[in-house]
Amino acid sequence: MKPRPRPTLARRLASGLVALAVLGVVAVVNRPMVAAGSEAFHEFSINRQSYKERYGHWARLPVPPEFRVNAIHAALLNTGKVLIIAGSGNNREAFQAGTFRTILFDPATDTFTDVPTPTDVFCAGHTFLPNGNLLIAGGTKSYEVLETDIKHAAGVLKIKNESPDHGPRFFPKGTRVTSPTGYVYLTRADVTVPAATKMQHGRQWMVHAGQAEVWVDAELAGNAPIVRRPAQYRVADLSGDVYGLADKITREKQEYGGDKTSYEFDPRTERYVRVGDLVKHRWYPTLTELPGGNVLAVSGLDEFGRILPGDNEKYDPATRRWTAAPELKRVFPTYPSLHLMADGRLFYSGSNSGYGSDTVGRTPGIWNVRTNRFSDVAGLRQPQMTETSSSVLLAPAQKQKVMILGGGEVGESPVSTARTDVIDLTQNRPRYRPGPDLPAPARYLSTVLLPDDSVLTTGGSSGYRGGAYQGRARSDLFNAQLYRPTTNRFERLADSTVGRNYHSEAILLPDGRVITMGSDPLYDRTGRNPGTFEQRVEVFSPPYLFRGARPALTSGPASISRGGKAFFGTPSPRRIVGARLMRPSAVTHVTDVDQRSVAASVAAAPGGVTLTVPSGRGLVPSGWYMVFLVDDRGVPSAGRWVKVR
Known part of the structure; x- marks a missing residue:
């Protein structure tokens, strides 16, 4: 028994269109079929070769x-x-x-x-x-931390150390800080405050306080410990050379x-x-x-x-x-x-x-x-x-x-x-x-x-x-x-x-x-x-x-000097009309400062093309690039990695 011949592309397309037409007729009687028919026609349309040649896939x-x-x-x-x-x-x-x-x-x-x-x-x-x-x-x-989730007033405290003689001061997480009105706040993390430094200005010696910043949270929940103006705070019941400063302590969003x-x-x-x-x-x-x-x-x-x-x-x-x-x-x-x-x-x-x-x-x-x-x-x-x-x-x-x-x-x-x-x-x-x-x-x-x-x-x-x-x-x-x-x-x-x-x-x-x-x-x-x-x-x-066969990029160097020339193999060199050095992307939040495409001049040679890389560090920063050859139909090859020195 002879195998049945495969239907031609034209016959397969015609059959598909008939099937879609039937779906459309059935959909009139059975409305739930409408979505299925629409989806099937969409899938048929976007997978046609002519569609992909024009719109991609x-x-x-x-x-x-x-x-x-x-x-x-x-x-x-x-x-x-x-x-x-x-x-x-x-x-x-x-x-x-x-x-x-x-x-x-x-x-x-x-x-x-x-x-x-x-x-x-x-x-x-x-x-x-x-x-x-x-x-x-x-x-x-x-x-x-959203405002609705903040139960304890908080703020950034700048701890000052005005003593140059006793070295850095270490304060562990949970150190108590007291406001002028007596409210207590606790440091959110360990913090080390450098010692003050002495500096000579002309004939005078001046002391520049060491300082470090840390979050503090009110010990008492609610609005009472809120401070909306700059104020000075006592740190760990110390006085004199060590103290804290904060612009505000509030329940605002962090x-x-x-x-x-x-x-x-x-x-x-x-x-x-x-x-x-x-x-x-x-x-x-x-x-x-x-x-x-x-x-x-x-x-x-x-x-x-x-x-x-x-x-x-x-x-x-x-x-x-x-x-x-x-x-x-x-x-x-x-x-x-x-x-x-x-x-x-x-x-x-x-x-x-x-x-x-x-x-x-x-x-x-x-x-x-x-x-x-x-x-x-x-x-x-x-x-x-x-x-x-x-x-x-x-x-x-x-x-x-x-x-x-x-x-x-x-x-x-x-x-x-x-x-x-x-x-x-x-x-x-x-x-x-x-x-x-x-x-x-x-x-x-x-x-x-x-x-x-x-x-x-x-x-x-x-x-x-x-x-x-x-x-x-x-x-x-x-x-x-x-x-x-x-x-x-x-x-x-x-x-x-x-x-x-x-x-x-x-x-x-x-x-x-x-x-x-x-x-x-x-x-x-x-x-x-x-x-x-x-x-x-x-x-x-x-x-x-x-759009048909892509140009082949069969060989090339691993690295090339900026301003230099290099040979890249391709079986149809006379069809190559352009070349691009494309720097790879590193993107987040639609910010991509790396991506760039640099044109390299192309000259046909036996078995390939000779590319000339432009000079100038600002135009071609050192690093890795993908080389793409582009033919006379505007079709690019696959990329080949090369390091530009």
């Missing part, structure tokens, strides 16, 4: 239950694996239990592994170092407190390596690499939840130590987006993630980190709408154009914007110019550079943390779009199926796909009950992955 990544975490941070390592950091994951119970999580995902094998996580790196800062390690600094020392631990995550050993502590505790800081390879840490909340008043610091990878940088004093809101310019200056786009003054430090501008001069830039429309906005250094990086997208008003405002603006930093007097509007107002929008110079924008919500917006209980955005700098417009892509707002990430993978994860909605879909962290992971395949 989304697919859920199956994550085993034991590896589902609250993705707060994500970074692509030079091993090709994705580092997913939760820390305590914005979960107070996990924080109190000391349960901190980090997961490694390998896209090549779709496997996950658990990584021991020593402290709560939730809401730390991070950036890649020239050696490929991920520097992670700061995190969470204490969780916020913000998250920053940590000062710092690590380098080593992609080879897949372990956190403890390095020197930060000078200042930092929660929500930005870390950005400087042209020489050092790292600058800016902004953040200190251990008492106060915005740091411009106290920035530097990390030296050679010594693995942090040092204060008083010469670079500058105030920013938390998680400011800083983009390294070709000339070594930093551009602050105005994007940030919230905490800080509603006026000071929010104006975008160019920061000369050699002189500490900051030059404001003009032209940004709706400048009050930069909180939870996104910004990206457009490709190729040589053009020095930065785009800001969406954002909202300061605080928990439900108001957001569809505005995008673009600035050309090569101009003598750079200023923002209007860009195309997003399809809808958006906060928390993920922006990912693709190897064809386009920008994928996905996720986000119109309301605060996905909450109510213009009468809708939930405001997550499922649309995705592609921005092309050459046309200065957005192109519609396939809709995602998972909402992404606060605490979400998107990262380009070496194979050209984009992985998306996270989301921390304030409410559930009804808008009435508390939300739960989104642990589903979705992967987007851009349209270029469905």
